[in-house]
Amino acid sequence: MQTIVFIGSNKSGTSKEALITSTEMGYFTVLLTDRKKFMRQRNEFPEVQQMMFVENLFEKDKILSIIKDLELDGKQIRAVISFIDPFVSYAGKISEELGLVQLSVDALSIIEDKSRFRTNLKGLPVSPHFTVLQSDESIHKFIEEFDGYFPLVLKSPVSNGSKDVLPVHTIYELSEGLQFLNKKFPNKAILMEEYLIGPQYLIEVMVVNGEIFIIAVIEQEILNGHRFIITGYIYPALLSMEEYEELENAVFSIIRKLELINGTCHLEMRNVNGQWKLIEINPRMSGGAMNRIVQEGTGINLVKETIKLFLGIEPNLEKSVMKYVYAKYLIVDSKGKLIKVTGKGRALKHNGVKEVFVKPKKGAVLRKPQSMGDRYAYVIAVSDTAESAKHAAVTAANEIRFYLEPL
Helix, strand or coil: CEEEEEECCCCCCHHHHHHHHHHHCCCEEEEEECCHHHHHCHHHCCCCCEEEECCCCCCHHHHHHHHHHHHHCCCEEEEEECCCCCCHHHHHHHHHHCCCCCCCHHHHHHHHCHHHHHHHHCCCCCCCCEEEECCCCCHHHHHHHCCCCCCEEEECCCCCCCCCEEEECCHHHHHHHHHHHHHHCCCCCEEEEECCCCCEEEEEEEEECCEEEEEEEEEEEECCCCCCCEEEEEECCCCCHHHHHHHHHHHHHHHHHHCCCCEEEEEEEEEECCEEEEEEEECCCCCCCHHHHHHHHHCCCHHHHHHHHHHCCCCCCCCCCCCEEEEEEECCCCCEEEEEEECHHHHHCCCCEEEEEECCCCCCEECCCCCHHHCCEEEEEEECCHHHHHHHHHHHHCCCEEEEEEC
């Protein structure tokens, strides 16, 4: 039986869609997870034929032993895949050892670490000013060196989803931020970058045998006053031909410098006074509702085409649809235990609305956003114009109410 092994998954978003898609494609789908609660919630993964708990997913000998047992049981392993950090390049390495499709493991590994890709891309016009504080360097020296260069951004090189990304505007905030990250990530480096101001865009990319395909360019709307939390996505981004060509050149320069030959990634870039600057790059397609956004706007099921790439099957990246898509994410403004959510049915009745998704269940503790994981619902709407797609999504989203018991 032809089998795909997935290393790690979330309960929703593109990694969960990958499990569903694998089964729909006719593969025996195996999920290796380090989350014990997933084993208790096994019924929430009906698309997974076999789920196994592995305490340390980075214990490669254990993973290879499991795969050997699957093969002895008659399973033909066609791919080992991960759609979540930090297992993307790791899954690629295991694939290499098994003689499966070879991805650009070294490039994916560099992309997984923010300080490594910053260093690798240093000198390109897309790179902002940055420095890396190693764990054995003096925080006080660092603070003195950057006095007068505010605002700045502090990051953990291994974080994702806007977690542990701290804007700093004063010496006091810089000192507090460095101490916070040092405590949370002991003996780890800290990345400091210039604060870039300008509209922000997400770019989905697939590279097949060295040929670079820009699948979608999506404008992001950032929640004011919060730590880079995205609450709106507009596809396609409204760029002039000149802006798009310059963006394309910037993306190509990044991919070639990283020597990514086979694989996927998504980039976040800002247009700073007419010059494109790289905010982030991750070695996988974006999570959340991204696959639905891309599919509604282009006709491409990017999750499915990514799986095909990992299987050694030529992906079909031809766009069959040209629609405007707007995704509106919802947050809460106070901490509390969820009593109920209302309005989903009413939201779905609005013209143009294609999907309404509510993540938390009754009893979950919700909070004001500190990372992208603190977005609790989204509405996706489609139309022939950007304005009408946004109006439909925002109007429908206003129907949804979270009722919380204060904590």
